[in-house]
Structure formats: C-alpha cells, structure tokens
Amino acid sequence: MKRIKNKYDLVVVGGGHAGIEASLIAQKMGINVVLVSMDTKSVGRMSCNPAIGGLAKGQMVKELDVLGGHMAMFADMCTLQSKTLNLSKGRSVWSPRSQIDKIKYEKTVQKYIKRVGLPVLKGEAVSITEKGGKIKSVVLSSGEEIFCVSAILTCGTFLNGLIHIGEKKIKAGRMGEENSIGITESLQSLGFLSGRLKTGTPPRIKRSSVDWSSGEPGFGDKKPKPLSYHTKKFIPKDEPCFAFRTNKKTHDLILKNINKSPMYSGDIDSSGPRYCPSIEDKVYKFSHNPSHILQLEPEWTNSEQIYVNGFSTSLPEDIQLKCLKSVKGLENVEFLRPGYAIEYDFFFPSQLKNTLETKKIEGLFFAGQINGTSGYEEASSQGLMAGINASLKIKKEKELRLKRNDAYIGVLIDDLVIKDTNEPYRMFTSRAEYRLQLRASNADQRLLKYSKKFNLLDEKMIKDLTKKVKKTKEVEGILNKTNIKPEDINPFLKKSGEKEINQPTKASNLLKRPKVLLKNLPKIKKIQMNNINKNFIEEILFEAETKIKYSGYINRQKEEIEKTKVYEDMIIPADFDYNEIKSISNESREKLIQILPETIGQAQRINGIRPTDISILLVYLKRWFHVKRNVNLKKK
Amino acid sequence: MDTVVACSTPFGSSALSVVRVSGPKTKSFVLSLQKNTKKIKHSSPLLSSFLDEDGVVFDEGIITVFFGPNSYTGEDLAEISCHGNPIIVDQIISLACSFGCRIAEPGEFTKRAYLSGKLDISQAEAVSSLISSRSLEGAKLTYKNLGGELSANISSAKETLISVVGEIEFNLDISEEGLQPDLFTKSSQKILLLKNKMEEALSGFKKTNILNLGASVVIAGPTNAGKSTLFNLFLEQERAIISKVPGTTRDVLQDTINLKGMPIVLKDTAGIRKTKDKIEREGINKTQKELLSADLVLFLGKKEKRKKKDNKYIYIFNKSDIKKPASGEYDIQISALHGKNIKALKNLITKKLSGGSSVSSFILTSKRQVENIGRAKEHMELALKGLSTETSLELVVEDLNSSIFYLDKITKKTTKEDILSSIFSSFCVGK
C-alpha cells in the first residue's frame, strides 16, 4: 500500500456536490488540497432527483459557472433534456433546468477529477483537532491524522443519518451507503451547536410496469441552451419525461387516508421542508384542482428506474402504491423502492462567518447540507465559496464576499449566517429582494469582476466574457440613442393592438412596452457582432432588451442599494460587547449575541431586531470605536 | 446616555408646573432635592419640601419617580410638581443642571421613549400631535393612534399585501404547473379594496388636521353687509370696530372659537369693492388670499351666477329683520344684529366642515404618514395596472413590495420571512 502523505494545506471532507466544487476550485487556485471521502466510487452522486437547475437553482448554476465552478459544465455533458421553466412569466424568473443522466454524471465527475489530478483519499473522517483556536488536523477512522492549515467539512446527509420507510428505520447516509459517526460528537465537544433535520424522496418505479401510452410526453426546448459558457456544442438527446395525472379517485384515497400521513397526524415534528409539498398537501390545499401532474423522469438513458416527480409523500407504503395505481397508466405499477425520508445532523449556520469559516475555529469551514440547506445547487454554491475563501486565506489574500445584489449565492450565504434554521433551506427567487437584477442570463455581467480579480476562470474565458459584457452595454447604449421612424414600426404596432407613434421614437422607449421586442424593430445597423463568440450573440441582444425593459424598476432598486450600502460596509468588531447596551430588549440582545452579525447590514436583517435596536447599536458602536480609535469603522 | 431636564407644562405663571427629569442621574438628583426620605419607591407620589444647594427650602410639591424600564421614557424618570412660578421652575432646572443634567431638546422625552422601544414611530408621532392638538375631539382621535390603532390598521393592510404577494410568489416560485386560474381577479380585488382604504385615510387626514389645528372660516362679502357684526356675534364680544362708515375693517381680524368641540379660526375681512384707498386695497388683496386658503367661507351675499357651485361657500342673507331675499339664491337667512337663526347657521358650519361623512377609522396624524401612505397607494395603483398581463407578475410583486416598504416606514419592519411564511402557510395545514 502506498503511504499517504499526511500534510496538506487544505483537506476537503466529503465527495458530494459541495466537496467537489470546494476541492476543484482550490486546486485551480494552486492550493495543495486533498479530497477525503468515505466511498470514492460515490463521488459526485446525485442523491435524489435526476435534474440540475430549476426555479432559482438554475440561476445559481449559471453563477457558479462564472465563478469558476464546475456543476454547469458537468451537467451539460450528461443532459437528457433541457428546458427553461417559467417562460410564460417574467424574465427574471426564467430558470434553466436540465434532466440529467445520474449514472453518467458521477462517472463524468470522477473522470474529470482524475484528469486534473486532484488527490482523492478514501477514508472516513471521525474527528477534528485544533490548537489555540486554529484547526490542526482531520483524523480518520483508520487512525490516520492529516495535518492541515484549513479544512472544509461537507458531510451532507451522512452525519448520524437515519432513513425512515414507514415504521422501518435504517442507519444510512443515503440509501445503500453507510452513515458517518464521530464528526458530530467531535464538533460538539469543540463547542459547536448541532440540530437535526429531515428530508424526503419520492418512490422509484419500474419502467416496464408503466403503460407509457397513457402519459403525455414532454420534451425539452427546441433550441436548448447549455448551462455553462464553457460548453461549445450542446445537443442533448432530448429524452422525454412523461406527464401522468392524478384524478378524483386518487384524491379521494389520499383524503380518506390523510390522517395516516405523519405530517397530518402530528407524528413528524416540524423538521421537514415546507416547500416540497407532498401530494397530500397539494390535494388538501388545492381542493378545487381536480388533478395534479406527476412527471415520470428517467434517471439515466433507458433506465429501468423511474423517478416519480410530484409524488413526495409520507403515507405508508401500501397506500402510496394504491394511490399511484389509481392513476391512468399506472394501474400495474411496481415499486423499485418506496418514497423515504432521511434524518441527519446539521450545524447551525449562524456559527459561520460570511466566508463560511466557523467563528470558533480558524481555518475550519462548513459547506453544503451540513449547514442545513437542501439541494445540489445550494451545496455546490457553498462548496465553491468555501473553497475560494479557504484558498484565499491560505494565500493570505483578501476574502470574497458576495452581496445580496450580486448573486443568489450571496443571498444564500447571507440568509444562512443570520437565520434561525428550523427547516432545510432551499433557494427561491422570492428570497432575493433584487430578483429583477439576478437573472440567469446576466450572471456574467454581475460576477465577472470577481472571477477576474481572483483568477477563477481561464484567460480565454475571461477575455470572451469581458467582450460579451462590454457588447451588451454597447447595444443597450445604441438602443437608447437610435430613433425608430413611425413607418418602420407602426405596421407592427397596429397589428398587435398597440398605440402607433407619430414621430421618430427612441428604440428604448418602444422596447419598454411589454409587447414590443427587439426582433420587432427594424434592423439597426449600428449593432455589430464582429469578434464576438457566436454562442453569446443571442444572449447579448436578449440582455440589452431586458435591461431596457426593466430599467425603471432596476434604477429604483439601485438607489435603494446605494442607500443601504453604508450599513453593509459597517463592520461590527467580533469582540464587541453587547452586554454593554442596556437600552435594548433582552430578546434582541440575546439574538445579537447568538448570531454575532459581522456588519450592521446583517444585524438589520436578523429576524426580530427592530430599527430602534439598530439606532441604539449604532450609538454604542460609535462610542466603542471612539474608545478604540485605532480601529476603522469602514471595511479596509 | 445623559440625564435631561425640562418643564413639561407651558411656560408662564399657572397654578402648578411639572418639571420632568429622565436618565441615570434622576434618582440621585431627586434624593438631593428633598430631605424627607432616603428611599424612593416606584410610582408612589412623595410630598416634600424642595431644598436649594444651601439646604434652604424654596418650595413644596409632589415628586413621583418611575424606574426604568417601567416609565414613559424607559429610563428612570421623575415628575416634580411645583408651584407654577417661573422663578421656582427655573430654580429646579438650574439645580438639576448643576447636578449634571442638561436641558432636554424639544421632543427629547418622546424620542427617548421611542429609542428605548416604548413607542413605535406612529405612536411617537401621535404623542407630538397630541401635545399640539387644540381640540378635545382631535385629541381623542390622536389618542386612538397612541393606543396603537394606526399600527393595527397598517398591520392589517400589510397582512393583506403580504398574502397577495405570497400567493403570486407561489405561482412564480414554486408551482411549476400553470397559474392559479383566479390569481389575477382575486389579487386585483384585494388590492383595490386596500387602495380605497388608503384613499379614505388620506382624505380623512384633512379632517383630522382641521380638528387638530382648527378650521379656517372666513367671513366675506360686500362692505356693510354685516360681516363684522356677525364676527362679533360669534365671538360674543365686541372686538372689531363696528361703524356705519363703509370700509372700516381694513385688515383681517381673527380669533378662535369652538363650535361643538371643533376649533375654528374665524376671520373677518375687508369688504370687497372698488376703491382708490391704498390701505383698503391692500386689505382687499389680503381678503382674496384668505378666501383661497379657507376651509369654509361665510359669504354675506348672493351666489354668483358665473361661479360654479363651490362647496366651500355658505351664502347668507343678512338683515332678515328688515328685508326679504328675492329668491333661493341663498343657503340661509339670518339677522346678525338680532342673533336670529344663528343656531341653524352654526349647524350648517359644522356639517360642512365635517364633510357630512363620518371619520374614517384609518387615521393619520402627520405629514410623514400621509406621504408614506400616498406612496404606498401609488404603488398599489401600479400593481393593479400590472395585474393585467401575465408577463409582468414579477413587477407586480415589486410594486407590492414597495407598498409594504412605505407602510413599514410608519410601523414596524416586514421581513422576507413574513412573505415566505405566507407562501407556505397554506402548506402547513397539518402542523
């Protein structure tokens, strides 16, 4: 056996989506990193649904791509079909989503890791050691001790994982994989606070037991767009999903048995997510809705295993089956495995800084489901940010903090570190107050400055995207200046029932009308696309058009952002003593002490903190700084 | 925080004055001011002599101390009742200052109450409006807000908005199926109702303002019509010079009267006629200005044919004791000299001023509130407009969030969590 090198700058524990992004970016940034995972064969495994992207999540994958993450690229290589969701609604909520071949995905990831030479070590981490408040080493179950400057823990659903199938309980980290014991206890003994959460997955059924002629095939977009700017050719197979519909009989069965669902009988405590509505929730809430869609999704090309999207449930297995059988086309359905729920340990993310480094132990970072989130994209985003910041710290460089108006990833982390976690956190577009600015189609415009600053992308990509961003601005400018003659647009306006114009009008003013699109305007000669990557042209035009359409709202938001900026930049020193403040309520004080916000901006967003608390806090902070004159109120 | 002191009753001679002290030094100052006791109990009035720095008694009164946080300001607070002599009040204040207190800025007690979380902004505003309220009825309305009625009103408005946002967000954000069929009509209905409520509140403000500051009622008409006679009758005292020579009242005279609890600033003006007299002309100019800004005009003369019906005017036929009007060109007939039919006139005035309608339950008491409600209403209108097309649903949310933002400025903050809970509340039926 080869002797293991036992000293690294960075140890990443866990080969899930978080761990992969963390270790790959660190390697890209020139850090001496190792990825430790319990089972090297399951690195990159998708635990649940065979899809990447979706509402809000699609935006995050695009952001990851611009910040040097790999998920978008991997997904593009394994896409079964690709579709933009919400196309009938406003543009900022258009979200790309790809059906993924799960088996191909993990193979692709593992092959890539091998190709770039990322060191991977099979082993189970069981404890963390520290010295003087700094991380010292990660200890494996084999007894091996790996010394390090930094470590990122991404243990997913594995910490004391327990699967529930009806009454049955199985100790596991995921179906068929062992759970991990030790890390929780080790972190607790270091003073970290943990809790327990639960999440579920719907049943898997046999392809051969379904009457496919009863389902309505759903294909992807005619002109599918890749998730990654790196993807040059994107021709997914376009394997269909099939929509089946529940009916009155299904609903009656569910309502009749609803008290057997632990959610309704009160057996399950509130640790599960509210937003993955179970089929019993849907039937109960939308009682006027005579039918709900079940999407039958292949888990890989021609797979025998089919994922029943939309049928999350906590009903007992026999009733699950009975209900499914009431659906037309599923009369003879057979389970490969019923839906199940898993319960696992997580660590309250308020113990983290915005960089995902723990406040207690320097050099120790947490990322992914261990922080109480749920979802591949949420995990990857944190993995990437932890990887970048751990690397920057090792290199003694300034950290990367994304703001809420920069990216969904910024919203995610800001929410995590100041929130009470009482259910798994999943991203929604409505969590972002600047949603209109956080589009899937402008991730490059928002984030390229950071990838440039920290060298997160290769030079060629930086160059191409820089050109793209510049061109988008240029086109926007041209549209703001070019006049359109009445005779060139009136026929269209008339046809679409819009008010006609009687004098030359700025293209941008026409575009602000909901029904007018760039393609309806006469060709504007000034718009030239020489020297631009062909794959980017469509998005450039789309973005210029969108920015004009939204400009009124976006300008107002920008003013708001400008106003709150001072507070976002106002640092609260880590050793600030909240006990000094007598005039705020005990509850507020306790909240502040528990969360220890890093900035006034964060403090403002803590649930239950009132504006008056902030005014008082500001007064005391001023005094605090007055006493310690050498410290600056503003971020350096 | 330092300790502040101020006289809380109007300056000048009166039977009693109250000096307030608030802040950490309150207790020790009070102990030094009297000699009866070394122990002071919360909220229990203490009768005592007041001593100056040399231990000489200069007055006697009642001291009540409230210990923070159970006081108006949330800090230690003393109310010292002394005799209402400016010299005594000054003495107490200067003793406090030499003890290390400073004189409070205007509104500082309320500000401290606000800062220590005893009042929310709308309550704080109600206090300042209460202090300047001139009438009992106005005070009553304002008092309702102090009790939190405005906050409750805003909260319920916000709840409605949040539930609409929640429902739209559910359709944008979670449901991958099509839109809920009744989403647009249901949301529009709710917002329209709310918008009307905002409008009601805004028009109600005008009335509240009248109640608090007094309505401006201007008596106008040709010279010698009997304006000054009527004015004096109202004041029930001879103030203006009554004379048979036309054009004596060259300036605008005013005084406050009280009609059924409604404060009225009554104004007597120069008669309107062509004149060469410079001073008189100036008087007439002033009259025109008053007419423009008046809440109500008592016009001793005929309705002018050219003028459109103006709700602000009551047309009065005076001297009914000696002549009769030709036709119904007047609203009412009186005799100012003999006080005839004056009661009916008074009723007409109060009816006109209260706009006939009852006061809305949604009461605003400050310009700031009016402004924010106005902005909130504007965004509701935009949202209503946007609710007509599917593609602008996200912009509708944007506008509704702006409405919430402006309502938040009046009371407490809404967080993302409130919205999310609303999106999900419907899912938690079982819990």
Ligand SMILES: Cc1cc2nc3c(=O)[nH]c(=O)nc-3n(C[C@H](O)[C@H](O)[C@H](O)COP(=O)(O)OP(=O)(O)OC[C@H]3O[C@@H](n4cnc5c(N)ncnc54)[C@H](O)[C@@H]3O)c2cc1C
């Ligand atoms: C049953 C189930 C249902 C789910 N349902 C959904 C859903 O409906 N929607 C959704 O968006 N998401 C769902 N998820 C969540 C999604 O799979 C996760 O959020 C995401 O995969 C988390 O990524 P991660 O990198 O944090 O952890 P994981 O993907 O769980 O990976 C953890 C990795 O760490 C390794 N590991 C753990 N402990 C140790 C240790 N001590 N030493 C070494 N290696 C270790 C494991 O071997 C594994 O490789 C579900 C997950 C499960 C299990």
Ligand SMILES: Nc1nc2c(ncn2[C@@H]2O[C@H](COP(=O)(O)OP(=O)(O)O)[C@@H](O)[C@H]2O)c(=O)[nH]1
């Ligand atoms: N008979 C009678 N005389 C009146 C009445 N009201 C006012 N006058 C007289 O009209 C004259 C002008 O009154 P004055 O109030 O000065 O009129 P002004 O110029 O409009 O202010 C005075 O002599 C009053 O006594 C009334 O009701 N009846």
Ligand SMILES: [Mg+2]
């Ligand atoms: Mg007169």
